[in-house]
Structures are given as C-alpha cells and as structure tokens.
Amino acid sequence: MPYTQHRQRNLSQPAFLILSTLKQRPSNGVGLCEAIQQMEGLVIEPATLYRALAYLERRGWIEGDDAEAPPRVYRLTAPGRLALEHAEVGSHREHPRERWHPLLQRGKEMIVRFVIWILCLYPLAWRERYEQEMIALLEQHQLTLWTVLDLFLGALDARLDPHYRGKRQLLPLLRLQVSWKWFFSAVLVFCFSQLFWTGLGWGADFPCNGDAASCAVAHAMGVYNASLAATIEGSALLLVSLSLFPFLLVLLGWIGLQARRTRDLLRVLPVALLVLLCLLLVYVSTGPWVYSSGGPGHEVRQYSLFHTWWFNVLVLLAFIPWIGLQAKRARTFLRTLPVALLALLCLLACYVFSAPDLAAWLSGLFHMWWFQVLFLFLVLAALVLVAESAGTMLISLRSWQKRRTLLLATPARLFALLAIAGMVGVCIATGAGLIDLWNVLALLNDSPLGMSFLLPLGFIVMVVAAVIALVALVRSTFTLRAVSAASVNTSSPPQWDRTGPKDGIIVLPAVVFVCIEFLPPRLIGGIVPVWILVLPPLFLLGSTMVALAVKHYRVKGAALAKQEPLSQVQQVHEHN
Amino acid sequence: MYKKQDELGRFSDPSSLILASLASGPRHGYAMMEDILQFCGTKLEPGTLYAAIARLERRGWIDALEAEDRRRPYRITGAGEKALREQIKTLHRVVSIGQQRLAPDSQT
Numbered sequence: 001m002p003y004t005q006h007r008q009r010n011l012s013q014p015a016f017l018i019l020s021t022l023k024q025r026p027s028n029g030v031g032l033c034e035a036i037q038q039m040e041g042l043v044i045e046p047a048t049l050y051r052a053l054a055y056l057e058r059r060g061w062i063e064g065d066d067a068e069a070p071p072r073v074y075r076l077t078a079p080g081r082l083a084l085e086h087a088e089v090g091s092h093r094e095h096p097r098e099r100w101h102p103l104l105q106r107g108k109e110m111i112v113r114f115v116i117w118i119l120c121l122y123p124l125a126w127r128e129r130y131e132q133e134m135i136a137l138l139e140q141h142q143l144t145l146w147t148v149l150d151l152f153l154g155a156l157d158a159r160l161d162p163h164y165r166g167k168r169q170l171l172p173l174l175r176l177q178v179s180w181k182w183f184f185s186a187v188l189v190f191c192f193s194q195l196f197w198t199g200l201g202w203g204a205d206f207p208c209n210g211d212a213a214s215c216a217v218a219h220a221m222g223v224y225n226a227s228l229a230a231t232i233e234g235s236a237l238l239l240v241s242l243s244l245f246p247f248l249l250v251l252l253g254w255i256g257l258q259a260r261r262t263r264d265l266l267r268v269l270p271v272a273l274l275v276l277l278c279l280l281l282v283y284v285s286t287g288p289w290v291y292s293s294g295g296p297g298h299e300v301r302q303y304s305l306f307h308t309w310w311f312n313v314l315v316l317l318a319f320i321p322w323i324g325l326q327a328k329r330a331r332t333f334l335r336t337l338p339v340a341l342l343a344l345l346c347l348l349a350c351y352v353f354s355a356p357d358l359a360a361w362l363s364g365l366f367h368m369w370w371f372q373v374l375f376l377f378l379v380l381a382a383l384v385l386v387a388e389s390a391g392t393m394l395i396s397l398r399s400w401q402k403r404r405t406l407l408l409a410t411p412a413r414l415f416a417l418l419a420i421a422g423m424v425g426v427c428i429a430t431g432a433g434l435i436d437l438w439n440v441l442a443l444l445n446d447s448p449l450g451m452s453f454l455l456p457l458g459f460i461v462m463v464v465a466a467v468i469a470l471v472a473l474v475r476s477t478f479t480l481r482a483v484s485a486a487s488v489n490t491s492s493p494p495q496w497d498r499t500g501p502k503d504g505i506i507v508l509p510a511v512v513f514v515c516i517e518f519l520p521p522r523l524i525g526g527i528v529p530v531w532i533l534v535l536p537p538l539f540l541l542g543s544t545m546v547a548l549a550v551k552h553y554r555v556k557g558a559a560l561a562k563q564e565p566l567s568q569v570q571q572v573h574e575h576n
Numbered sequence: 577m578y579k580k581q582d583e584l585g586r587f588s589d590p591s592s593l594i595l596a597s598l599a600s601g602p603r604h605g606y607a608m609m610e611d612i613l614q615f616c617g618t619k620l621e622p623g624t625l626y627a628a629i630a631r632l633e634r635r636g637w638i639d640a641l642e643a644e645d646r647r648r649p650y651r652i653t654g655a656g657e658k659a660l661r662e663q664i665k666t667l668h669r670v671v672s673i674g675q676q677r678l679a680p681d682s683q684t
C-alpha cells in the first residue's frame with residue numbers, strides 16, 4: 001500500500017501494518033515481523049519496527065505487557081482501534097483508482113507504458129542491469145509529470161556517463177556499430193564540405209568581368225567542378241555496380257524464402273518494393289535524374305517510371321499494409337513514424353510528379369529549400385525503414401544462416417570498405433583540385449569576402465571528413481577481423497536480438513542534414529547543387545549494408561555472449 | 577572527503593539518503609523510496625534514485641543482492657558505511673558551525 005496514503009492520516013506504513021496485525025491478536029516484536037512478512041510480503045527491519053512501536057505506545061494506541069518475561073507482548077488499545085479504522089477508511093477513500101472506469105484504467109496503463117518506454121533512452125549496458133527492477137518500481141510508483149522529466153534527466157545523465165560509454169565499446173559488435181556511425185558522419189561532413197565548394201562555382205556564378213585574374217578563377221572553378229563531378233559520379237557508379245549485384249542476390253534469396261510462407265507475403269511485398277525502390281533511386285539519381293551542370297537554368301531530364309503518378313500510388317498502396325503490420329508489431333510509435341512519414345511523402349510525390357508542365361516546375365522545385373528538406377526526410381525515413389526491414393530479413397534468414405554465415409557479411413564488408421575507400425578517393429581528388437584553386441586564389445587581388453571565407457572553410461571541413469572516414473575504415477577493419485576471428489568458434493544457432501536499430505544513428509544525421517539545409521543560401525554561396533542530393537541515397541545503401549552486417553553480428557554476438565565470457569572476445573580483438 | 581563528495585555529481589544528496597536508508601538493512605528500490613520519504617520527507621523519483629544507485633554500486637558502497645521476483649534488494653558495504661560515517665561527521669560539523677555562527681545574529 002503506498003505509504004503516502006497513510007501519511008495524511010498521521011500513520012506511517014509500519015505503524016499501519018503493526019496496528020492491523022495487532023487488531024487480529026496481541027503479539028511480540030518477532031511475531032509482528034513474521035506476521036507482517038506473511039501478510040504483506042514486507043520485511044520490516046527491527047530498528048524500524050521498534051521505532052514505530054515506541055511511537056504507537058507513546059500515542060497510547062498500543063500497550064506493552066510489562067509483567068511478562070523479556071519479549072514484550074503488545075496489544076491494541078481502544079484509541080488505537082479507532083485510529084486504525086480512521087486510517088482504513090481514509091485509505092479506501094483515497095484509493096478510488098481500483099474502481100476506475102475501464103477506459104480510464106486503460107489510459108492509465110498507457111501512461112505507465114509510455115513512462116516505461118522512456119527507459120529505452122538509457123544506454124544498453126544500463127538497461128541490461130537495471131531495467132527490470134526499474135520497471136517493477138515504476139509500476140508501483142505514483143507517476144507524475146516530474147517522474148517523466150526525472151527519467152529523461154536520468155537517461156541524459158546515464159548517456160553522459162563515461163562508464164557506460166566505455167562499456168559499450170567492450171563488445172566488438174558494438175564497436176562495429178560505432179564505426180558505422182563514424183562512417184555515416186564522415187559522409188555527412190563530406191557532403192557538407194561539398195556545399196562550400198560547389199556553392200562557389202555553380203551557384204554564385206562567379207563573375208568574369210573581363211579582367212584576366214577573375215576569368216582565370218572562373219575557368220579554374222569550371223575545371224574543378226567538372227572534374228569533381230566526374231570523380232564523384234564515376235566512383236559512385238563503380239560502387240553501385242560493385243555492391244548491387246551481391247545485394248540483389250541476397251534479396252532474391254530472401255524473397256524466395258519468404259514466398260514459401262504465404263502468410264508472410266503481405267509483409268514481404270512492401271519491404272521488397274521498398275528495397276527495389278531504393279535500388280531504383282540509386283540508378284535514377286546517378287543516371288538521367290542528375291542535373292547537367294550549368295547554373296540555375298539547366299535542364300532536367302526525367303526518369304519516366306519514377307515520375308509517373310501510378311508508380312507512386314502503387315508504392316503508397318504497398319506501404320499501407322506495412323504500416324498496419326508495423327503498428328501492430330512494434331511496441332513504440334516511433335518505429336511506425338518513419339513508415340507513415342515515408343508513405344505521406346510518397347503521396348506528396350505523386351502530386352508533385354503528376355503536375356502539369358513538369359519539367360519547368362521541377363527545375364523550380366529543386367531550388368526550393370522545403371523540397372530539398374522533404375527529399376532528405378524521405379531518404380532518412382527510407383533509411384530507418386530499410387534498417388527495420390533488415391531485422392525482418394534476418395529473422396527469416398535465421399534458418400539457413402547457420403550454413404551460409406558469410407553470405408550476408410561478405411558483400412556488406414566489401415561494400416563498406418569500397419564505399420569508404422571511394423569516399424577517401426573522392427576526398428583526395430577534391431583535395432588535389434583544391435591545391436589548384438589555392439594557386440588561383442593568389443591571383444585574386446580583390447577577392448570577394450565570401451570566397452576567401454568559403455575556400456579555407458571548405459578545405460578544413462573536407463579534411464575533417466577524410467580523417468573521420470579513415471578512422472571509420474580503421475575501426476571497421478579491426479572490428480570485422482576481431483568478430484570473424486571470434487565467430488569461428490561459435491556453432492550454436494544465433495539468437496535473435498530484439499533490440500532494433502538505434503534511433504540515435506538516424507537522429508544525428510537527420511539533425512545535421514536539416515541544419516545544413518536550413519543554412520541561409522547566402523552563406524553557402526548559392527543554390528545547393530542537386531548531385532549533393534544524389535550522394536545520400538547512394539551512401540544510404542552502403543550504410544544499410546553495413547547496418548545489415550551490424551545486425552548480423554549482433555545476432556551472432558548474442559549467442560557468443562552466452563557461450564563465452566566477454567574477455568575472450570576482447571582478447572581476440574586485442575590480438576588482432 | 578570533499579573530493580569524494582564532488583565526485584558524486586548532482587546525485588550527491590540522494591546518495592547519502594540511500595546510504596542512510598540502507599544502513600538499517602537491505603532494501604529494494606521502492607522500499608528505499610518509502611523509507612527516505614518517511615525519515616526525511618524527500619520524495620525521490622525513480623530516475624534520480626537509480627542514477628544514484630548505479631553510482632553507489634559502481635563505487636562499491638552498496639551491493640546488489642539476489643533478485644526476488646523482479647525487484648533486487650541492495651545492502652550497504654563496509655566502504656559505504658565508512659563513507660556514510662564521514663559524511664555524517666561533515667554534516668555534524670556544518671550543523672554545529674552553522675548554529676554557532678547563527679546564534680549571535682538571532683540575539684541581535
């Protein structure tokens with residue numbers, strides 16, 4: 001019984017329990033302890049008991065028998081009986097919750113569930129240790145707004161605690177996840193640095209006023225941009241063609257497996273469609289959808305299928321059962337949110353793409369910040385969904401994973417390494433272009449303020465991106481080696497780990513992207529070139545592959561952790 | 577002593593309350609909250625309570641016992657008792673000095 005109920009009646013919980021026990025029969029201290037433990041399942045410490053007994057005796061509600069031998073026997077007095085009845089009536093009056101309307105009761109349960117959901121924000125290591133007892137506590141606790149706020153603060157505190165941060169990296173598979181985050185951040189930083197450079201050349205149409213210096217600069221910019229675009233497109237196409245083939249193989253195998261279970265067909269369709277859509281998006285965005293460079297007036301070539309309204313409607317329809325299934329399966333709303341968002345965006349896309357005078361409208365549309373934001377949200381939502389579907393896929397793959405453990409991991413590894421290597425290559429190519437530009441910069445006597453500011457900034461940001469990418473590369477290489485060395489020993493079928501992809505992975509890039517997109521155009525020197533929007537879906541695919549690998553190793557790691565102590569895995573890791 | 581207090585961060589106060597609560601015997605989270613509410617009137621929220629418990633446990637001042645059902649009782653360790661004693665000593669000093677210094681003010 002919650003303590004506060006009796007406090008208002010001047011009775012503490014031990015006192016109330018003592019009184020109600022003594023009401024049945026007189027007893028000594030030891031007897032009271034045992035009776036309370038039997039009745040309420042509560043262990044009352046001797047100190048608490050005797051403090052309460054002394055208090056009750058002082059109030060005259062109980063009396064001790066002094067005549068008998070040392071264990072004093074206490075009995076209830078008349079005022080004590082009255083006080084007890086008073087407290088009981090009070091506690092009944094203050095306990096109307098048991099008789100709540102079913103709807104209200106349901107609402108209350110939902111609140112409790114929401115509060116328990118907040119525990120998801122705590123670090124994994126923390127949750128493994130404390131989550132169960134915390135849930136037990138929260139179910140007993142009287143929930144207020146302050147409880148929720150306090151839980152948020154507690155989660156923040158645990159997140160900031162270096163102890164849990166350090167603990168997370170003990171597991172090699174989590175290290176892999178961390179390097180995936182690194183990798184993704186590197187992509188973002190790289191895209192960010194691109195804004196500075198391309199803003200110079202394409203957006204702000206650099207003036208060639210007839211004097212030699214500025215014309216030289218304009219020319220150098222043109223050459224730089226052309227070579228940069230060629231490098232990026234070339235490496236992108238290479239990566240896509242290298243990585244898509246094994247991915248498609250895995251996908252086909254998975255769809256074949258799922259098709260055997262007819263009841264899961266509904267679940268297969270949207271996922272398969274989405275993955276195909278993502279693949280299509282990559283081809284579309286690297287192919288005819290790309291703007292030809294040449295300033296704001298450049299023409300748009302369309303990709304016919306992607307721009308037809310019925311295709312988008314089909315995609316949307318495919319998502320509806322998926323949303324329903326997700327809402328039913330997922331415990332939290334957060335996971336269904338990206339799906340719903342994606343469907344809404346698809347709907348929006350239908351209207352957009354079926355508009356009259358499409359080409360002109362599109363070219364105008366792509367220069368609007370809100371469209372770019374929407375597009376990026378679409379990409380991010382797709383990322384969440386693909387990561388989620390990766391989980392579903394892995395559940396299905398479980399049956400034959402044992403025989404072909406490397407089937408999924410090898411292409412993922414290959415792609416991760418290729419993508420990072422490609423990105424580093426792009427960084428180097430860009431850096432070489434920068435050196436050329438650096439020389440040109442010296443020719444400028446009256447360089448615009450924006451130019452002198454943007455050049456070094458772009459350079460620094462790009463260097464940062466390259467460093468992050470290298471770190472990610474090193475980390476993932478080491479981790480993958482450690483994991484594959486450790487996984488040789490495992491023979492038991494892997495257990496599915498129910499924890500989904502970390503939301504933080506998605507949220508952080510989203511925040512960064514939105515921040516980039518909301519930068520005032522004047523600051524970045526003009527419009528955002530569209531091929532920057534091409535990069536995210538491309539690297540999205542790469543990150544998805546890595547996410548698949550992470551999921552895969554998590555599954556394996558769960559089995560591994562059960563079999564052998566963590567230190568052994570660590571040793572292997574250190575050995576490598 | 578003061579350094580130790582600093583290390584406890586923003587949960588320094590709940591920590592001593594938990595130690596004081598556990599000084600009379602092992603308790604689980606909810607019982608601790610109730611006990612603390614009873615002896616000092618502070619209503620600890622679960623988030624604060626468990627943040628402090630995690631810190632104390634890591635420091636070796638309290639110990640987790642075998643979980644019964646889902647609830648896990650905690651007990652104070654020797655180091656925890658020592659820390660609590662030191663803390664109480666400091667509090668005593670603060671109280672006596674505070675009283676000494678306040679006394680002339682209240683007379684004037």
